[in-house]
Amino acid sequence: MPQLRLPPLPTIGDIIRMYGLRAEKQLSQNFLLDMNLTDKIVRHAGSLNGRYVCEVGPGPGGITRSILHSGAKKVIVIEKDQRFMPSLELLAEASDGRLGLIHGDVMKYNMRNMFPNDLRKAWEDDPPDVHIIGNLPFSVSTPLIIRWMEAISSHSGPFSYGRVQMTLTFQKEVAERLVAGVGDPQRSRLSIMSQHLCKVKHAFTIPGTAFVPKPDVDVGVVHFTPLIDPLIQQPFKLVEKVVRCLFQFRRKYCKRGVEILFPYDYQELVDDVFEMTGVDPSTTPQWLTVDDFNRLCIAYNDICSRYPGIMNYNYR
Ligand code: SAM
Numbered sequence: 001m002p003q004l005r006l007p008p009l010p011t012i013g014d015i016i017r018m019y020g021l022r023a024e025k026q027l028s029q030n031f032l033l034d035m036n037l038t039d040k041i042v043r044h045a046g047s048l049n050g051r052y053v054c055e056v057g058p059g060p061g062g063i064t065r066s067i068l069h070s071g072a073k074k075v076i077v078i079e080k081d082q083r084f085m086p087s088l089e090l091l092a093e094a095s096d097g098r099l100g101l102i103h104g105d106v107m108k109y110n111m112r113n114m115f116p117n118d119l120r121k122a123w124e125d126d127p128p129d130v131h132i133i134g135n136l137p138f139s140v141s142t143p144l145i146i147r148w149m150e151a152i153s154s155h156s157g158p159f160s161y162g163r164v165q166m167t168l169t170f171q172k173e174v175a176e177r178l179v180a181g182v183g184d185p186q187r188s189r190l191s192i193m194s195q196h197l198c199k200v201k202h203a204f205t206i207p208g209t210a211f212v213p214k215p216d217v218d219v220g221v222v223h224f225t226p227l228i229d230p231l232i233q234q235p236f237k238l239v240e241k242v243v244r245c246l247f248q249f250r251r252k253y254c255k256r257g258v259e260i261l262f263p264y265d266y267q268e269l270v271d272d273v274f275e276m277t278g279v280d281p282s283t284t285p286q287w288l289t290v291d292d293f294n295r296l297c298i299a300y301n302d303i304c305s306r307y308p309g310i311m312n313y314n315y316r
């Protein structure tokens with residue numbers, strides 16, 4: 001039975017001083033030193049007892065300690081900045097073999113075979129005993145979540161283990177966009193791209209003052225559970241294109257966004273889209289439901305199969 005409580009260790013503040021781990025502002029490094037907050041993030045991931053966790057961007061290891069305290073069976077961290085490796089090694093030594101370290105870039109690392117094979121579950125099953133947790137720089141977390149949404153749609157990368165749940169931090173405004181419902185002024189491309197593939201929950205907000213150094217913004221903790229059946233069952237790139245075009249003109253009627261899906265000479269197809277879908281062309285994009293987007297994607301895909309060149313057309 002692994003030891004769940006870690007032996008006495010220097011505090012994260014002491015670790016930062018001992019190893020001279022100054023936060024690099026240009027890398028947007030902001031650390032959480034308050035273990036009550038790191039514990040709270042980990043609690044929102046659900047029970048991790050006996051589970052496998054990948055933590056992205058552990059830095060000096062505050063959240064890592066909370067994950068280890070929660071009874072996780074194995075924690076693998078991916079950290080890009082070499083300066084953190086010695087302090088993470090100290091934590092690994094204290095973890096009774098439960099902490100594994102990867103020095104690498106999460107944007108490049110293939111998480112396909114990171115955990116034992118017998119953890120893999122069928123997509124239709126309950127989520128597997130694998131969880132992803134991370135407090136990454138905002139410049140990384142947004143492109144990463146889009147990349148992971150694509151991986152969810154193809155059941156690849158970490159999602160080759162099944163419907164792996166994720167608990168990640170974002171700039172508060174981005175967290176609000178991820179969960180924004182119909183009519184919410186924050187409703188955007190990110191809302192549709194995440195909500196058609198996942199159940200998304202804004203768990204809580206951490207004030208910027210809780211971080212060292214303090215970022216200019218507050219931070220939202222967001223929990224994702226991939227859906228068994230995506231609400232839009234069309235190729236990811238097609239969905240991304242339709243959603244991007246529709247939100248390009250946020251304050252205009254959605255007809256304007258549909259127009260830019262088609263070359264100048266094919267504008268008569270715009271009316272076909274609204275006829276095929278029953279969507280009101282004078283709706284603004286923020287009022288479109290995920291089901292409206294589903295019908296718009298089906299209609300666009302259908303038209304593209306009849307006019308093959310249109311799929312490659314990109315406005316400007
Ligand atoms: N998780 C720690 C905490 O909450 O105190 C550190 C948070 S700090 C905002 C982000 C961490 O992610 C830093 O340690 C940084 O070096 C790391 N990081 C940044 N980009 C990364 C990438 N592409 N792959 C892996 N780690 C990355």
